[in-house]
Amino acid sequence: MPQVTHLPPDCSTDDLIDLLEQDGAAIVDSFVSDAWLAEFNAAVQTSVDHYTPYDYGEPEAEEFLGRQTVRLNGLMNKAPNYIDLISDERLLTVMDHFLGPQCGQYRLNSSEVIEIHGGETAQELHWDDVIWPAHFWAPDKLLQFNVMVAATDFTENNGATQVVPGSHRWDHSKREAKAEEVTLATMKAGSAVFIPGKTLHGGGTNTDGTKRRAIVASYVLGWLRTQENHFLHTSVEQAKAWPQRVRELLGYDLYAHYDDNIQGGPLGYYEYGSPSVLFDKNS
Numbered sequence: 001m002p003q004v005t006h007l008p009p010d011c012s013t014d015d016l017i018d019l020l021e022q023d024g025a026a027i028v029d030s031f032v033s034d035a036w037l038a039e040f041n042a043a044v045q046t047s048v049d050h051y052t053p054y055d056y057g058e059p060e061a062e063e064f065l066g067r068q069t070v071r072l073n074g075l076m077n078k079a080p081n082y083i084d085l086i087s088d089e090r091l092l093t094v095m096d097h098f099l100g101p102q103c104g105q106y107r108l109n110s111s112e113v114i115e116i117h118g119g120e121t122a123q124e125l126h127w128d129d130v131i132w133p134a135h136f137w138a139p140d141k142l143l144q145f146n147v148m149v150a151a152t153d154f155t156e157n158n159g160a161t162q163v164v165p166g167s168h169r170w171d172h173s174k175r176e177a178k179a180e181e182v183t184l185a186t187m188k189a190g191s192a193v194f195i196p197g198k199t200l201h202g203g204g205t206n207t208d209g210t211k212r213r214a215i216v217a218s219y220v221l222g223w224l225r226t227q228e229n230h231f232l233h234t235s236v237e238q239a240k241a242w243p244q245r246v247r248e249l250l251g252y253d254l255y256a257h258y259d260d261n262i263q264g265g266p267l268g269y270y271e272y273g274s275p276s277v278l279f280d281k282n283s
Contacts, residue, residue: 002165004185004193013093014135015196020094024168026201027185031192032149035159036081038144041151044078047072047255048213064205068120074233075111075215076250080113086217087245088243091147098196103264104257106247109144110228113151116159118209123202125162125177127139128195132224139171144197144220150189151213156204159212160184161193164200172198210263221253223264236278247279 004240005019009030016141018166019026047125051070056062065071075082085091086108099106129136129143154160163185164177177200184204185193195201220226230250247253256265268275 001180004163004165004183004184006187006191010020010136013090015239016090017094017097020194020196023165025163025165025185025193025195025201027187027191027193029188029191032085032190034190036084037149037151037190039081040079041213044072044075046079047114048113064124064126066116066120066123068117069203069208070113070115070117072113073111073228074230075113076230076238077233080216082248083242084151085215086111086249087243091217091219092245094147094194097144098145099219099221100142102262103223104259104262105248105253105255106204106219106220107222107226107232107251109218109226110227111230112216112218112228113213114148114203114216115211115213116203116206116213118206119182120159120203120206122162122205125182125200125201125202127166127167127172127198128218129197129225130172131227136224141195143224144218146197146209147192147217147219148185148195149185149192149215151215152211153189154185154187154191154212154214155208156186157206157208158210159204159206160186161242162202162204163193163195163213167200168196168198170200172200186240203275218250223267226251240279244276244279247276252276252279 004025004027006027006029048070095106162182164181239252252275255267
């Protein structure tokens, strides 16, 4: 069985990028501090405790998302220190490499807590670029990139994420994973697994009853519609308190590129200008 390679907390982003290019997945141990993780977990606990599953009306959707799985979005509102994760320079350097050349500006695609409870079955293996229409898919281009921080230990028995190393190079229309090609991203709380949008993965089976919580930061090309509608979770007044880089990631600016390599825009304008005017000191 293949393994997802672990890198030390002080690894260089060059080493991380090289490993991701090679394997399509990587784990960085102790990616966030114990203090940051404790603060985040405390902030979202009430929302987790009061979670009500959304009724999709389709058994296939319920099975895919998990009948014993808690899913929370809008983490900017639920845990203020989530801002520190999505704007972490190590993450953004990776996104600059994998997404930047295709869009110039990438966005936060979704903010999510995924907590797998006892009795949950393994999720179907999937690749996340498939979220967008097929005419956007290309063998040499990524649409999306996930980073998943372990808020609790990820073990073989509590639902550690399934990963298929090397699958980022497959033609998914012609190739399915064999059992011996699937491994588990086991890791300690505070570690992070990096999963590009073309890598097959899925939630694991929880047989021991301990809750497995993940914190997800997903990024997407800036000219694609994000999965999560961040503007319904936040307000301009809230956004005024955020750093400019965070506002850009959430889409509170103009997407416009007219250089020789990247064409596109304007997208997301306000009064046919940049939404950034809303954050001028005099506004």
